[in-house]
Amino acid sequence: MAFHTQVRNVDPASISFQGDSLVISNPESKSHLVQAAEILKTSADPVAFPTETVYGLGGSALNTEAVKNIYKSKNRPADNPLILHVSSVDQLKRKLLPNTDIPPVYLPLIKKFWPGPLTILLPVPGNTEISPATTVGQPTFAVRLPAHPVARALIALSDLPLAAPSANTSTRPSPTLARHVYKDLQGKIPLILDGGPCDVGVESTVVDGLSNPPVLLRPGGVSAEDIMKYGGEAWRNLVIAKGEIKDNEVAKTPGMKYKHYSPTAMVVLFKNCGADLVPVENYLKGYIENNKSATGSKIALLASLNFDPDQSKKILAPYNVDVFDLGNSAKEMSRNLFAELRRLDEEDYSLILVEGVDETNDGLAVMNRLTKASSHVIDGSTK
Numbered sequence: 001m002a003f004h005t006q007v008r009n010v011d012p013a014s015i016s017f018q019g020d021s022l023v024i025s026n027p028e029s030k031s032h033l034v035q036a037a038e039i040l041k042t043s044a045d046p047v048a049f050p051t052e053t054v055y056g057l058g059g060s061a062l063n064t065e066a067v068k069n070i071y072k073s074k075n076r077p078a079d080n081p082l083i084l085h086v087s088s089v090d091q092l093k094r095k096l097l098p099n100t101d102i103p104p105v106y107l108p109l110i111k112k113f114w115p116g117p118l119t120i121l122l123p124v125p126g127n128t129e130i131s132p133a134t135t136v137g138q139p140t141f142a143v144r145l146p147a148h149p150v151a152r153a154l155i156a157l158s159d160l161p162l163a164a165p166s167a168n169t170s171t172r173p174s175p176t177l178a179r180h181v182y183k184d185l186q187g188k189i190p191l192i193l194d195g196g197p198c199d200v201g202v203e204s205t206v207v208d209g210l211s212n213p214p215v216l217l218r219p220g221g222v223s224a225e226d227i228m229k230y231g232g233e234a235w236r237n238l239v240i241a242k243g244e245i246k247d248n249e250v251a252k253t254p255g256m257k258y259k260h261y262s263p264t265a266m267v268v269l270f271k272n273c274g275a276d277l278v279p280v281e282n283y284l285k286g287y288i289e290n291n292k293s294a295t296g297s298k299i300a301l302l303a304s305l306n307f308d309p310d311q312s313k314k315i316l317a318p319y320n321v322d323v324f325d326l327g328n329s330a331k332e333m334s335r336n337l338f339a340e341l342r343r344l345d346e347e348d349y350s351l352i353l354v355e356g357v358d359e360t361n362d363g364l365a366v367m368n369r370l371t372k373a374s375s376h377v378i379d380g381s382t383k
């Protein structure tokens with residue numbers, strides 16, 4: 001179906017929650033939120049909205065047609081389950097867990113990190129209304145309570161748990177601005193709520209506390225260290241899954257490069273190099289030698305903690321590299337990462353070199369996304 005995609009502003013500062021009750025002081029923001037909630041309640045069309053992590057593409061998790069339309073608009077493989085989003089713990093219990101309790105293992109994490117970028121797996125109760133298209137027939141469902149006022153207000157107004165993956169076309173970098181969503185999904189969805197830039201910039205952390213020991217399935221906005229610190233006894237043994245949950249697309253087509261979070265440009269990740277630019281220079285020599293026909297193609301370096309921007313500009317000048325700053329902490333890198341990959345794509349760069357960061361605290365999620373976006377990883381510690 002073709003849509004004339006509307007982009008509507010909602011001011012997050014005009015939204016407040018008094019207890020679980022919602023107040024929206026700006027009339028224009030309120031009418032846009034009401035419009036979005038009406039679409040979700042009365043049709044099966046998906047609506048894009050900001051969360052504190054990335055923009056999401058939402059539809060009622062209780063409506064199979066709505067969930068199928070999400071997969072269709074973003075071209076997502078139908079065997080990758082979606083995260084459900086609720087506006088309060090009360091709504092979670094009322095709509096999704098009518099006769100069951102939240103497993104106690106999660107209570108300290110919920111207390112500490114909700115609302116926020118933490119997703120937990122819960123057992124799908126018997127007689128559930130959750131559409132099997134959301135869970136892909138798994139015995140568990142993933143759920144989070146987002147901290148972004150616009151996301152929470154939309155879910156509260158519609159009183160629907162929303163299934164919502166990131167609002168990008170599958171394989172593209174996740175969207176952290178309404179403009180990114182528009183670029184990917186224009187004509188495919190009726191409405192995008194614009195609440196400004198996302199603060200976290202990478203997706204939520206996904207944890208499974210139902211298995212023993214508990215597993216971190218996807219690193220994200222809450223660090224593994226903080227989960228171990230605040231989760232209580234059981235979480236001290238947290239195991240970090242190797243890579244993300246199996247991507248069935250890859251399993252079905254072995255040998256194909258695992259593509260995720262990818263701009264059109266080729267991305268090369270440099271890790272454990274310290275301030276040493278020699279590995280970058282060596283890579284560029286080879287690249288230029290092998291791509292003589294591509295003279296004039298644009299090359300960017302995203303420098304972070306150790307590569308000095310001025311020094312890099314000087315040393316890499318012979319290779320015609322434009323140097324940009326990705327941020328001075330892993331948190332800043334998370335916030336800027338997807339937006340920078342998209343910007344360099346729009347500016348027609350064909351090669352993006354990125355300086356990595358230690359895989360501790362917020363660095364783990366950054367390196368997970370960067371590794372997936374990269375065609376090559378060059379490790380300065382294995383020379």
Ligand code: TXA
Binds near residue numbers: 056206
């Ligand atoms: O920050 C976020 O989580 C964003 C925003 C929009 O909230 N959403 C997001 O959704 O990243 P998505 O669909 O792109 O990622 C869902 C992740 C995938 O890694 C999926 O495999 C996993 O959650 N997942 C969902 N349900 C699961 C389940 N029952 N068991 C294991 N993994 C599950």
Ligand code: MG
Binds near residue numbers: 165
């Ligand atoms: Mg995604």
